[in-house]
């Protein structure tokens with residue numbers, strides 16, 4: 091523990107560790123010092139002068155955002171001199187500011203507006219004409235309104251330091267200063283929108299949200315981003331049953347305020363005009379819109395008829411849905427023919443770790459581990475939040491970053507060691523051995539090119555380093571991990587127990603089986619990459635859109651999106667978080683409800699079909715899921731316990747293949763997100 | 779983009795003045811020397827220096843836009859800068875600037891068609907003790923009067 095420094099702020103005795111900035115020490119004591127340019131975790135700027143405070147014995151006011159606390163310091167944050175200085179600073183900031191709050195997106199949650207309101211600096215002694223420059227659009231996502239900008243550099247820093255992109259800068263001087271994008275008149279960047287969210291004023295606005303509503307007219311619902319496996323908390327702004335905004339300004343959840351373009355803006359698929367709202371039934375070869383009861387009758391009749399059945403689940407449905415689906419398959423359809431598209435070899439990792447001291451890593455570990463090895467994954471593209479954690483770890487803790495990948499990746503820039511491979515990474519990893527050995531501990535993240543024996547070799551390599559090692563097996567989507575934990579596998583049931591009876595068919599085997607009578611696909615699109623060999627198979631599909639698989643279906647049941655349901659999902663690190671319904675469905679139903687309705691039609695009892703009840707069952711029966719409910723219910727992330735012991739897997743890891751999504755793609759869903767398509771088509775779009 | 783051997787030698791020497799990993803610090807002198815040779819800070823030049831120093835063109839642009847002695851457009855052979863900041867203004871800087879405008883037939887940041895003279899009204903150039911002051915290219919002239927200004931300009935060929 092570092093030395094504590096004693097000081098006095100506003101006549102109150104305060105203690106803070108040596109080196110703490112005055113502004114943070116005040117915050118610890120519950121005293122707010124206003125600040126525009128200061129931002130926790132970013133480089134110091136001291137550009138705005140908003141944080142001036144009076145320090146006894148100092149000849150003039152000091153900027154609290156850059157002054158560290160010293161013993162015996164006596165500070166006043168609201169003295170008449172300070173208040174006057176703030177008022178003057180505000181008057182200065184407003185010299186060219188248009189004060190168009192009534193039409194500005196930020197109105198109601200603007201830091202400048204709040205300050206001016208508090209210090210009453212709305213009137214100005216300046217009589218000069220305000221400098222006006224027109225607003226500019228830099229990308230489908232980012233718009234810049236120069237006159238509103240107070241030149242705090244937050245956007246420049248969050249893009250450069252935070253995102254590691256560096257697409258923004260400040261050009262010119264004095265009254266002509268403005269923020270400029272990377273490529274003259276446009277941006278070529280991650281389009282993450284971090285700059286927009288961090289902007290204290292309305293200078294940066296987003297193509298998705300601008301001029302749509304006011305902050306106080308929305309309901310704010312905290313749920314989990316449905317795209318990648320990192321499981322970021324995203325707070326959806328909902329108005330008139332439509333999602334109009336996504337951000338996480340309250341920093342709740344494991345991701346703090348981080349979101350990538352998908353979490354911030356790619357909720358728009360939810361309102362895509364092609365969303366299915368009515369069940370479809372194939373009548374005389376043609377798809378017809380029918381009522382729910384008629385569609386369900388057709389499904390129930392076929393399920394009753396029996397025959398060889400296959401069930402394919404998804405990495406985007408909730409844990410409860412996946413659990414109930416496999417329970418249905420195993421106890422009602424009496425089959426182990428159940429699988430999902432697997433994107434990482436979690437199964438072998440769990441088995442390889444059995445009896446070892448090494449454990450699974452978490453999102454926190456990405457930020458705290460002294461050293462990190464990225465093996466065979468383009469982290470900034472495929473795992474945006476984990477990549478952000480590692481960048482922050484490097485920035486704040488000088489973590490040793492090592493990269494063993496096939497091609498150049500963004501992490502190369504901050505890496506202590508880089509090795510390229512043309513195969514399964516082990517050669518590259520091996521070449522880093524000496525450097526890794528000298529680290530006190532290591533977190534290893536590996537992608538889908540490390541599977542089967544590769545995983546075992548990697549774990550053996552970790553063991554041989556003689557330092558504590560943790561592992562994260564990277565997977566694709568929001569519930570890729572949960573799908574496996576819940577037993578959407580032909581050889582393993584919930585909690586990775588061996589199934590009763592013989593293992594069933596894997597996904598490719600089901601696709602290739604010419605004698606399949608029934609195929610039930612819940613939230614997946616296997617026909618995008620496989621051919622269905624069985625012509626006679628009666629295909630039931632639950633989905634939001636008419637995907638390739640849905641087009642081949644005999645019955646299509648319109649499913650709710652992740653933003654329209656309650657339930658839980660498990661992220662890449664095994665952290666369970668809660669989905670919270672943000673909007674009501676129009677004609678669709680949740681997969682959980684649909685499974686329940688089919689069961690009812692068949693007259694079977696699956697227990698209470700309700701997200702909370704099924705989760706209670708999961709807690710009781712699935713290994714590792716006995717997690718504290720209050721953590722989840724309050725919107726936190728609960729770590730599942732690792733499976734201790736061997737995993738009796740029989741299915742080949744060769745089936746594992748990541749979709750290799752980029753920052754701007756999200757599997758089949760990509761095509762239904764207008765913003766992602768616009769970004770992909772924008773001039774200079776980076777990651778095609 | 780290629781530079782003269784002299785300039786390259788200068789750049790090479792500059793690099794020895796900055797510690798490893800801090801070479802970007804050489805950006806300002808590089809820009810100034812290169813501007814003298816190229817005549818202006820052209821887009822090509824910005825790209826070249828960005829590449830050499832391992833920074834983005836935008837980062838070069840930030841510097842170029844900030845410093846008034848760096849110009850994206852070519853200046854006249856003689857770039858006349860008249861200070862009208864406080865000290866100079868009190869001692870006749872503004873009148874001096876008006877006089878220069880009239881004499882050269884130019885306004886702020888304009889260049890003669892012949893390319894001989896360009897004019898710029900500048901902020902303090904650090905010669906307040908001898909105000910009013912002007913700067914022509916790298917030469918300073920102190921306690922300038924309108925008569926002295928005429929003389930200076932006429933002396934330039």
Ligand code: SF4
Pocket residue numbers: 231232248249250253255256257258277279280281282283284285286
């Ligand atoms: S959208 Fe993200 S990557 Fe693009 S400029 Fe803003 S912060 Fe940088």
Ligand code: SF4
Pocket residue numbers: 238239240241242243244245246269285288289290291293294
């Ligand atoms: S655009 Fe916003 S964040 Fe960026 S400098 Fe201006 S006010 Fe600050």
Ligand code: SF4
Pocket residue numbers: 315316317318319320321322348349350351352353354473474475476
């Ligand atoms: S990193 Fe993943 S979970 Fe987080 S916002 Fe992006 S897509 Fe969503």
Ligand code: FES
Pocket residue numbers: 124125126127128135136137138139140141142153154155156
């Ligand atoms: S917050 Fe201290 S100067 Fe801006």
Ligand code: FES
Pocket residue numbers: 861862863864865866867901902903904905906909910911
């Ligand atoms: S005010 Fe003119 S040189 Fe300083």
